[in-house]
Amino acid sequence: MPSTLPLGDPAPADGALPASVVEGVDARDFGVYLHVPFCRVRCGYCDFNTYTGDELRGVKRSDYAGQAVSEIEGAGRILRSAGLPDRVVSTVFFGGGTPTMLPSSDLAAMLAAVRDTWSLEDGAEVTTEANPDSVDAEYLRALKDSGFTRVSFGMQSAVPSVLATLERTHDPARIPLVVEWARDAGLDVSLDLIYGTPGETLGDWERSLDQALAQEPDHLSAYSLIVEDGTKLARQIRRGEVAQPDDDTAADMYELADARLASAGYEWYEVSNWARGDEHSSRHNLSYWRGHDWWGVGPGAHSHVGGVRWWNVKHPAAYAERVLSGVSPAAGRETLDAETGAVENVLLKTRIRDGLLVAELDETGRKAVAGLIADELVDGRRALAGTIRLTLRGRLLADAVVRRLLGD
Known part of the structure; x- marks a missing residue:
């Protein structure tokens, strides 16, 4: 099941923030993260707050966009009540889960609510994550038309046996197609890779790097597989069904990735992220590492404004109940x-x-x-x-x- 929420102080029912959040506000950018907690299947390694159809307890995916819009509108009121000046949003990121399990019109409605509540900065970065088998050319064109600028595809590997171990459902042959469709739509493209999967060889990893680089993405992420407690993969390793990932092999894979990416014109800007020029770095993720402000929308989403951090209730049913009754979905918070x-x-x-x-x-x-x-x-x-x-x-x-x- 998804990871547990952190411990913290109770969050007020109205979500009110202390006056201290105003201090230093002019030095901080403001972004919005929208968590879409739905997946068709749960990958064995995944510890994110996501839910398949049989875990939703009567919650309808078709209602979710309206619930998120309600939180966005409430967020605007909370920030104004705290005395914060009107701020434009510099980055928006739809993550999950699989945001593109929802119709493109739902993502467009949530983005429109962000725009209506705060307005978007000129040249704002607007990204969605997507599984390669969850979009087609028409869907990607609709995203671009509604204001998206960037899509991040969960490629993970080009090797079918590695994808099978990770329980990813897409065909590697689909990657060139979705990248072409995204480029035709006018979207920047990022590819996400995972290395260190049990049974993956250095040759497998090199094959994945080669096929990713052949697509000439604007941005590439390469994350070492972390075996999280409570996941199916952790149980498989504990029972001896699959091997424990090897740290030395993972280090070799990282060095290979850095060398291959550098030779192809990509520069690292964060330990696990490379871009073809600074203009293609993920500005949204950089805002996290630089300690800026963001509002996290959705079940289990985390937010940070002016040294106050909070997190929403986890389950979509609990989240829906709160936002529809006008109560803050925040489950707890802490002041740093x-x-x-x-x-x-x-x-x-x-x-x-x-x-x-x-x-x-x-x-x-x-x-x-x-x-x-x-x-x-x-x-x-x-x-x-x-x-x-x-x-x-x-x-x-x-x-x-x-x-x-x-x-x-």
């Missing part, structure tokens, strides 16, 4: 204190190519820099100039770098 904020700043900014300013570190972190340079985990020249940027070795050991900067 200075210490927690500083820790998260280090954790997030070290992952991006822009890096973390040495001046943002405490004394413990600053003392750790020389050792990180000596161990070739951070770029020495840049660190001496005042910015922590991970080397390739540092990206492989990013968590260890963060621990040393925090003194853990």
Whole structure:
């Protein structure tokens, strides 16, 4: 089943935010994340808050867009009541789940509600995730016509045996088709890959990279498979039905990906993300790593505004009940204190190519820099100039770098 929500303080029924969220608002961008929690089947590795048809307990997918619109409209009132100035939305991201299980008109209606509530910045980035078997050319044209600028396809692998282990349902041969349709519609294209699947060889991974690069996407993500507790894959590994992913092989796969992508003209901008020029980096995801503001719409969605973070109730039935009765769907929240904020700043900014300013570190972190340079985990020249940027070795050991900067 989907992952559990974090612990936190109770959220007020009206969703009201403290006056402190206004502090520093001019330095923060504002984005909107819309969670569409529906999937045709549940992949064995997935720990996201998603639901197949038999898990919906009477909830109708056809009602979901209206519920999301209700939350968006309520969000506008809450932000105004907190004293925040009118803000334009710089990025919108539809994730899931499989957003494209809904009709394109539903996604268009939700995007229109965002536009009507806040307005979109000129040149705003508007992305949806999509499974390759959930869209056709007409659907993608409709997305473009309604204001979408970008689509992120869950390719995961080009090798049928790897897709079978992951329980992905699409045919790899469909990838060139959907990419062509998206480009014909005028959408930027991102491809998502997963490496380190049990049984996947370095040759399998190279094949997936080659086929992904052959599509010349604007952006590519490559995520190491994480075996989450409670998933079907975790149970299979525990029973010995499939092998535990090997960390050394995964490291080799990451190095291969970085080399192949660099030679094809892609530059890393976050540990697991590469783009063909800065203009194709995911601005929405960068806003997370830079600590900006976003409102998360939908069951289980998380939000962050001015150091206050909250999360919605998980199940679509509970979510529908709350938004339709005018009650905030927030299940809990927390206000980040200075210490927690500083820790998260280090954790997030070290992952991006822009890096973390040495001046943002405490004394413990600053003392750790020389050792990180000596161990070739951070770029020495840049660190001496005042910015922590991970080397390739540092990206492989990013968590260890963060621990040393925090003194853990």
